[in-house]
Amino acid sequence: MEVGNDIVIQNGTQWSFGNGVAQHFDEHVRQSIPLYDEGHNLVCHLSDFFIRDHSLCYELGSATGNLIGKLYQRHKSKKEVRFIGIEEIPEMNQVAQSKFPELEFITSSVEEARLEPSDLIISYYFLQFILPDKRIKILSKIYESLVEGGAFILFEKEIMTDPKVNKLIVSNYIKFKQEHGFSPEEILSKQLSLEGVMINHTHAENKEMLKSAGFHHVETIMRYGEFNGYICFK
Numbered sequence: 001m002e003v004g005n006d007i008v009i010q011n012g013t014q015w016s017f018g019n020g021v022a023q024h025f026d027e028h029v030r031q032s033i034p035l036y037d038e039g040h041n042l043v044c045h046l047s048d049f050f051i052r053d054h055s056l057c058y059e060l061g062s063a064t065g066n067l068i069g070k071l072y073q074r075h076k077s078k079k080e081v082r083f084i085g086i087e088e089i090p091e092m093n094q095v096a097q098s099k100f101p102e103l104e105f106i107t108s109s110v111e112e113a114r115l116e117p118s119d120l121i122i123s124y125y126f127l128q129f130i131l132p133d134k135r136i137k138i139l140s141k142i143y144e145s146l147v148e149g150g151a152f153i154l155f156e157k158e159i160m161t162d163p164k165v166n167k168l169i170v171s172n173y174i175k176f177k178q179e180h181g182f183s184p185e186e187i188l189s190k191q192l193s194l195e196g197v198m199i200n201h202t203h204a205e206n207k208e209m210l211k212s213a214g215f216h217h218v219e220t221i222m223r224y225g226e227f228n229g230y231i232c233f234k
Contacts, residue, residue, distance in 0.1 A: 014193055014195070017063070017091075023091075034227055035222070043067060050120040051075045053080065055118075056116055057081070057120040059071075060127075060142075061110070061129070068096075086106045088110075093106075116145065118147065119146070123142075123152070125156065129198055132199055139152075143214035150234050156230075158201060159201065215232035217233040
């Protein structure tokens with residue numbers, strides 16, 4: 001079944017970021033997530049407060065490297081600054097490395113990767129693809145690796161708690177995807193393929209999870225419908 005942008009998934013199978021998706025990922029994600037590039041720009045602007053000489057910045061689930069690449073371009077004049085992308089899918093890292101040969105991309109799950117003391121860590125629509133029972137462990141790992149005064153920036157698609165509002169928001173998102181070139185069949189196929197793969201929480205659940213990991217200062221920095229961005233301070 002087709003899900004758009006020449007990405008084909010076998011009938012009855014779940015969504016995967018492998019199997020050739022990397023070649024079409026950039027176009028697909030920009031047409032699928034509202035304010036995708038604007039969110040990147042916001043992260044870059046906020047990074048000015050945390051990245052300085054000798055800083056270390058991670059992006060978890062760095063995909064084809066666009067965001068970590070933009071951060072590198074913004075701060076490359078600083079002394080001995082390191083930008084590391086962690087991505088489990090080898091195809092994604094191959095594309096990322098070809099675009100940004102100066103950067104380090106680690107092929108590993110976040111659970112298994114070793115995080116060094118860092119000033120800024122970013123998860124841009126990544127955590128929602130991790131099984132819920134593993135998320136708190138990952139968030140605790142992020143909190144522990146941040147230096148005092150460092151920040152974690154998290155973007156997630158969430159579930160609206162009010163059924164009436166949720167109905168409106170879901171309808172709005174379908175219209176958004178149609179306006180960006182997806183057919184009704186592609187939208188439905190993508191939705192079905194994501195079942196059991198992308199597991200979304202509510203705003204309250206995400207804030208409670210962040211608090212449990214140690215982040216007691218959490219603020220929303222960007223929102224469009226069910227798409228929410230947070231900054232979390234240590």
